[in-house]
Amino acid sequence: MKKIYFLTLIFASQFTWATILKHNKQTSLGITLKEKKVQIELPQAAYEALNKWNAEFTVFDRSDFPPSILRLLDEEKLQPMTFIGDIEGTGKKGIVLFGQDSKTQYVVALVPRAKGWKAIEVYSTIIPNIKKSDVPNLEDGKETGVPYYILPAQGKHAELLKKKIGIQVETFMGPGAVYEIKKDKSVQFVLE
Numbered sequence: 001m002k003k004i005y006f007l008t009l010i011f012a013s014q015f016t017w018a019t020i021l022k023h024n025k026q027t028s029l030g031i032t033l034k035e036k037k038v039q040i041e042l043p044q045a046a047y048e049a050l051n052k053w054n055a056e057f058t059v060f061d062r063s064d065f066p067p068s069i070l071r072l073l074d075e076e077k078l079q080p081m082t083f084i085g086d087i088e089g090t091g092k093k094g095i096v097l098f099g100q101d102s103k104t105q106y107v108v109a110l111v112p113r114a115k116g117w118k119a120i121e122v123y124s125t126i127i128p129n130i131k132k133s134d135v136p137n138l139e140d141g142k143e144t145g146v147p148y149y150i151l152p153a154q155g156k157h158a159e160l161l162k163k164k165i166g167i168q169v170e171t172f173m174g175p176g177a178v179y180e181i182k183k184d185k186s187v188q189f190v191l192e
Contacts, residue, residue, distance in 0.1 A: 019059045019081060023047035029084050029095050038062055038079050042095065046110045046117040053108065053119035056101035066135045066145035069172050073149070080149035087111055088181050089164035096122065096167050098150045105130055107150055107169055109181055122179050122186040123169050136173045147171055153178045156191055 020039040023046070030041035040059065042050070050057065060081040062070060069080050080098070087094040087109050094111040107123040125148075127133060135147045152158065153166025157178040166189055170176035178189045 019061045021047070021059055029093055031079060031082055031084060031095075033079070036062060038082070040082055040095070040097070042110070043117065046095070046112075049117040049119045050097075050108070050110060053121070054101055054106070057097075057099055057106065057108070058101070059097050059099040060146055064131050064146045065149065066137070066143035066147075066172070068135065068137050068139075068143055069145070069149050072172070073151070078151055080146075080151075083150065083152055085152050085165035086163060087165050087167070089162065091163075096150055098148070100130065105146075105148075107167065107179075109167060109186070111181060118184060120181055120184055120186060122167050122181075123177070138173075147174075153189070157189060160191070161189065 020037065021042065022039060023042045023044045025044055028041065028043065032039045065080045073080055082095060082097050084093050084095050086092065088111055092112045094109055096107060096109050098107050100106065103126060105125050105127060106121060109120045109122050111118050111120060130146055132144050133147045135143045135145055137143045149170055151168050153161055153168045157166050161180060164180055166178040166180050168176055168178050179186045180189045
């Protein structure tokens with residue numbers, strides 16, 4: 001009996017901080033944070049486009065990121081694994097997700113189309129056991145967790161992209177890159 005209780009406790013604790021990916025029949029997008037849980041709401045067509053692109057893809061949880069990254073972002077406005085914005089500058093909002101399948105980590109943009117939604121791979125990398133990566137910390141040395149996070153492009157990149165929201169993929173205390181979506185492809189946006 002103790003074994004069953006212990007296994008149930010472990011199973012339940014694994015999902016305590018889980019990012020919840022819901023889909024609805026409406027066309028609304030949403031990101032909410034309640035009791036340290038992120039809930040992402042997608043239109044049914046966007047959810048289907050994501051599954052068609054990669055049925056094994058799961059969005060990272062807040063608990064997958066080290067405390068330094070979580071402190072860096074204003075949790076009411078920015079999450080390290082997702083954001084909503086006008087990614088293509090068309091006046092229609094899309095959503096960017098950061099997660100992984102069994103081998104690869106991805107940043108993927110879901111963008112609205114006249115007939116449904118399209119999933120566009122923005123960035124990918126393969127880091128075994130990424131959730132156990134060493135991440136530098138200014139206060140006391142190192143933390144462990146996913147060392148990357150995403151956010152809308154900042155500074156000069158945002159200024160030059162104008163109406164379009166760039167996708168910034170950052171390494172904590174390291175390099176970052178900004179990508180834009182052009183003709184259904186991800187292109188790195190380089191300042192000249």
